[in-house]
Amino acid sequence: MRHHLFAGCVLALLAAPVAPTAAQTSTKQEAIHHQQASAAKLQLRWELERNLFSPQAPHGRSLAHLILTNHDSQPLPAQGWSLYFNCMDRLEPGPLPSKLVLEHIAGSLFRLHPGPGFEGVAPGQTLDIAYTYPGLVIKLSKAPVGPYLVYDAVPDVGVVIKDFALQPVTRPEQLDRGTSGAKPVVTPADTYRRNASADLLPPNEVPAVLPTPLRIEQQEGSLPIKAQPTITASAALKNEAALARSLFPQTLPPNGPKLQLSIGAVEGQTSPEAYRLTVRADSGIAIVGNSAAGVAHGLQTLRELLPLPGADELALKETTIVDAPRFGYRGLQLDVARNFHGKQTVFKWLDLMARYKLNKFHFHLTDDEGWRLEIAGLPELTSIGAVRGHAAGPGVRLQPAYGSGPDPENAAGSGYFTRADYIAILRYAQARHIEVIPEIEMPGHARAAVQAMEARYRRLKAAGRKDADKYLLNDLEDRSRYRSAQYFTDNVINPGLDSTFTFIDRVVGQVVAMHRDAGVPIKTIHMGGDELANGAWEQSPASLARMKKEKLEDTADLWDYFYERVDGILRRHGLATSGWEELAARKTKLAGRNRLIPNPRFTTRGFTAWVWNNTRGAEDFANRLANGGYDIVLAPVSSMYLDMAANPNPEEPGVNWNDYVELDTVYDFVPFDMLKHLPEAGRVGKDGLTDYGRRHVRGLEATLFTETVLDASRVDYMLMPRLLAVAERAWAPDPVWATEPDAARAAALRRTAWSGFVNALGQRVLPRLDLERGDVAYRIAPPGLMLDGDRVLVNHVLPGIQLRYTSDGSEPTVTSKLVTGPITEPGSIRVAAFDRKGRRGLVAGIDRAKTGKE
Structure with missing residues (x-):
């Protein structure tokens, strides 16, 4: 459905503006003032009423309410206004019992407006707006966000309804999961049982280094450090020498023990990132790396070996470590398109990646809801494609998304990296031996670019420019009917247009130029490729003409044509092609059902595919791609998508379109056995990974898409500490439990290894992060009770973390009683964990007055 009110809908040629008269300006200002005053007096609450099950909807629907109360002295009128909001789920549009009409604008944007017979909302009156979800609402992330009011009299002004809140989801009818067998919430007892899979270790048994080194030997001797180490390093190791100096307290006097950094051969290790670290009481510290990157990794290991800040004595055990990574690709993807996260956030995570030996930063710069990189010569990409907010007409900015609201200055919705910003990020990453892999999404997930380039076309065409369509990305005569995974119907780049490839060449050329000017090599650009909606291009005259000219049978062939052209562009710029798994896939049918197969057309092109889809039925697709000769990066949604919520509790942040990802979910991932979690019957007909296929697995990547991540603290919460388990799996070899065929022995080995990992996090790794940085608001899980x-x-999932409790039902604080064993006090027990800075984690409660119940 198309609407004239938003730039996110149809772009139309705008008439030349006419300067308003003074009277008109005064009238408009009065209307704006009235609108602001009215919105300020509105209260809005969202409540989930219940989940509904029927033969027609056996998997369930949800009935919800928006409860609008007018605290103004004036009525909310019967006509002439609209209430907009975002919702990440589908809603059932149409007339509602409240006599309002619910419309889907595009993507996650919805509009409520008065319908026939609506009588307004009188002062003091409450309006119950009931509506329905076609599926179950399990997470609060499915609730509306970012509501704002628009009056028809001032259609270009939206005013945020600030008095807006979500009611908790706790009642049985709200948590009903029908006959699915799904557990509606994780209780404190569930958490206790899960946490019981690890043992509390004494400090001397906690692993000394994470990620786990190949070989570590520690002796009884020690090297006291009573003065700043004396660092020797070549000019090529200037950055590493600076890192080395930063590891030690600056208050120490000079002329301490030797700390020698050098590049040289690490015996038995061919990885350029290998290193050898020795600590000797008589000769000091020496780190040798196969490259500067290896030396940097050795220094991060040295950091881990040091006592925690504030320790009584600064000394190092005599140690020998020989280490190298399992995979050459150890990545983190950060999405800055859905919600914008700026340069300082990127710098912070590059620092943290280096600390935990991750070396690939996958920079998700563009998507439907934002284009975040300045491209010389195409200013609309950022003046329109990087700005979200309300607009009365088209071609002004993108529509609000994910609660960014009507204000184009909203920091989550609007923003981009200038050319200088991007160059600074490249240099910052290079100094930390991290490769930046920019991603430019196409042909789907491209709405921001499509909208921006159509606005450019309209502007230049109105100015009489004959080359107005030089960078146009959409066929204006396209009547294809499709709906993307995010509910867009107009987010696809069209391969029938020559201007599409002119645009891609321009963008690729500018990205390459930025890398060149930064002095930072670029090997590839991630060219997207995921989730092209079924039906796209099918009724586009331009695409049909292209198919006829190139003798293509269907849109699957057109897909191949598109990426052959894209690959050609990248090759001309000296780059290899990479993208999501669909880039290496071919859509076909088996027994009438859709199926993806490795695309035979590109196996010799050197494509690299990031494989995300291991959902039910596709658990072995990564194996099939690798076995078929594609280089792949494993980023499976079931264990590496860190935007997934940790559990089904409604208030736990994150999404749940696949499943839930706890810390142990990530830890238990076995890269070369993607089917390990399946029961034996579930493996039937699935392809395992061949020896040949193993050679094509380049590594692992954690991904953070940011639909529910509006600020830097939420980035911290979603990534940490789960990213530490990703780092462990990407760097260290398979733990012995992963390949042990005897189930009982494997379980015992897994308990030992898991205990070491979580004790290291709870007693050493996260406390060091608290004390050395203090700016990482990682998720502190609730205790088990x-x-x-x-x-x-x-x-607690992190044995050794500080736990405090109350017995009167109040929230624990840093002065509450310490948990030193079982709690025997009666009452309403509330327990929480605290980090070394006194920051409280999630609270768990249990009522002793209701024996046997929680």
């Missing part, structure tokens, strides 16, 4: 007779048993 279990009633055991007349006492409450308490544990």
